[in-house]
Structure formats: structure tokens, C-alpha cells
Amino acid sequence: DAGVIQSPRHEVTEMGQEVTLRCKPISGHDYLFWYRQTMMRGLELLIYFNNNVPIDDSGMPEDRFSAKMPNASFSTLKIQPSEPRDSAVYFCASGSAGPYGYTFGSGTRLTVV
């Protein structure tokens, strides 16, 4: 298994532009998570899905952020419009039912200038 795959690895965009981050979870995992890592706040949970359905999006910082999971093998996190304070590393993780460790992707480093 190739693990959780995120794209792109790096993204540099100008303030005001739309940014879309992509994630392919591990096949068979029914939970998918989006996290953001910053120096100030560490790893924050933004949203998670179970069987493609959003369960908790209370961590999404503002309406500029949206996430979708159209099928079991793909999810997107979109920021529109992007702002410099959105600069961070965004991680996607997937897992199965049960309190076990989740598998993280390598992350997307987003820089908004």
C-alpha cells in the first residue's frame, strides 16, 4: 500500500487566490481527517469524515475553508480566498474504526504571499 497520498507537496500562491489540497486515503480506511500544523498552534484537527460523510467540522477556521469527500478514495480541502495567515503544513490522515493510530500523509506545505 502506498499510504496516504497528498498533493501537491508544496504550494505557493498569492493572497486572494483559491487553493485546493488533495488527499487519497488508504484503501479500506473509513475515516479521513484534515489537520493543520503551525508553529503557534501545533497540530489542529480541521474536519473529519466517516464513510465520506463530514462528522465534525468545528475545527474549520472560517467559511473560507471547505472540505469534500466525493468518494472513499478522494478528498479535497479548499481555501477561497486564501490569506497569508493560512500558511501552514496541511496533513491528511486516514484510519479505521477503533481508537488506533491513524496514518498520515506527508503533508502539503502551503505558503500564501
Added chain:
Amino acid sequence: DQQVKQNSPSLSVQEGRISILNCDYTNSMFDYFLWYKKYPAEGPTFLISISSIKDKNEDGRFTVFLNKSAKHLSLHIVPSQPGDSAVYFCAALTSGHDMRFGAGTRLTVKP
């Protein structure tokens, strides 16, 4: 709202000695605790976990201790190796899947 806290941003130990990483939490509803290890430019990887009904879990060189009354857990690495140098995150779960992370501790193991 930092429900999981790692108050030491960094720790440096000599190869062969014990590394002790600490974590405190505030939410008494957490019933599962995990440690993740992260290398630069990679995602966190699961290391070891412990259920709230236990006070110790061991896996090779790694042992996690849980003190529920103090809302404190620790990760012991014995003996420490240079390859253990990484950022270690403490995480906690309630019965759901909302996993909360600490800010991380950067461990450096010197040869």
C-alpha cells in the same frame, strides 16, 4: 483550547541514556492516548498507545506510562539512539475520533 499540553519544546539526551517525554491533559473524558513521531518533511507516524484502563504499555525500547489522577502521561525511550531524534507528539482521544495533539517535543539524541 489546549486540551493536550507538552510543556517542553525540546529535549537533548546522550545516546544510550533514557529519554523521557512528558504530556499533560485537561479533559477527563479522554480514554485513549497515543504518541506519534515526526521526521522533517514527513507526516507523523504512530508509535505507541495506551488505553485509559491501563497504566503502562511497553513496546521494545518504548514505554508509555499513564497517571490518570494527575492527568499525565510520559514516553520513555531506553536506550535512546540517534535515529530517535525527531519531534514527538502526544495525542488523546475520547470515545469518538476527534484526536487532539500536543504542540510536540523535539528530541535530539547525541552520539
